[in-house]
Amino acid sequence: MTARPVPLRALTWPFLGALLLAALVLYALAFDQGALAAPVTTAMAEDGGVLHEFFHDARHLLGVPCH
Amino acid sequence: MRRGLAAGLVAGVLAGLVGLVAGEPALGRAVALEEAADLAARGPGSAVARGGQRAGLVVGTSLAGLAVGALFGVAAAWAVGRVEGGAWARSLKLGAVLVAAVVVLPAIKYPANPPGAGDPVTLSARTTLYLGLVALGLVLAAIGWAVGRLPALARLRVPARQVLVGAGVGLVAVVVAAALPDLDAGAAxxxxxxxxxxxxxxxxxxVLLGATAIGYGLLADGAER
Incomplete structure (x- = not known):
């Protein structure tokens, strides 16, 4: 069975959607230092914010530079 | 065709979750080590209790798996008719290339550090370099794919072509990695x-990436039959 390539145009929206999802998730997960949680709570701001501390282990194990 | 795309996305997300379940044991062992490191480095009393952070690890990798799965689904949809082999073979190939580009290459140059090992002053520089190398790995993989499809190489047998392109990409990756600045390893x-x-x-x-590829391959292979 030889499959025809899916035209790139048909992939544009799924790609952008997946990219947006990944960008949001990975930003909160790996790089946020308190900006995202700031409107809700400023607790733990000195340590990089709630999200930073909560995802701390995942950040390290996934290889992202943390501190 | 669109249905196939949607299925690919859903399957990718599912595969991400599957990757997590499979990754759990490896995570558990590493957490214990990391916890020891954290205690040694900062002492007890970090802002979120260790139990919370361990839950955060699972939640975090789950979310990462979701994001990776979604992107993988799109990449796999792209690979139909552009990468040789059936759904299963394509998925494994994509997974292998991803692991090489996103995990192995950065790990060789900028390996992960346990808590307390890095200098906070260099954090943003380290983050930038790390991300840059991840992006470079992906670009190199894409270039390798494009070169492999050049008409000049089409006459070669498949193994010869793959070895040639693979060696070329690997060589460039080594040169690029060597050219990037070194970082101080954790001293403490x-x-x-x-x-x-x-x-x-x-x-x-x-495990996160590999299980995503395997899970997606299984689902896509089932859908293909």
Whole structure:
């Protein structure tokens, strides 16, 4: 069975959607230092914010530079 | 065709979750090591309790798996008719290339550090370099794919072509990695612990991506029949 390539145009929206999802998730997960949680709570701001501390282990194990 | 795309996305997300379940044991072992490192480095009393952070690890990798799965689904949809082989073979190939580009290459140049090992002053520089190398790995993989499809190489048998392109891409990757600035390794952490942590980190990342590829391959193979 030889499959025809899916035209790139048909992939544009799924790609952008997946990219947006990944960008949001990975930003909160790996790089946020308190900006995202700031409107809700400023607790733990000195340590990089709630999200930073909560995802701390995942950040390290996934290889992202943390501190 | 659109339905196939949607199925690919859903399957990718599912595969991400599957990757997590499979990755759990490796995570558990690494967390214990990391916890020891954290205690040694900062002492007890970090802002979120260790139990919370461990839950955060699972939630975090789950979310990462979701994001990776979604992107993988799109990449796999792209690969139909552009990468040789059936759904299963394509998925495994994509997974292998991803692990090489996103996990192995950065791990060789900028290996993961346990808590307390890095200098906070260099954090943003380290983050930038790390991300840059991840992006470079992906670009190199894409270039390798494009070169492999050049008409000039089409006459070669498949193994010869793949070895040639693979060696070329690998060589460029080594040169690029060597050209990037070095970073100071963690000095305050015992070498044995550092090594264990890095192995655990590698395992976690490889399982996350590998299981995504395998899970997606299984689903896509089932859908193809």
């Amino acid at each position: 952490v015992p070498a044995e612990l550092l090594w264990s942590f890095r192995l655990g980190s590698l395992a976690t990342q490889a």
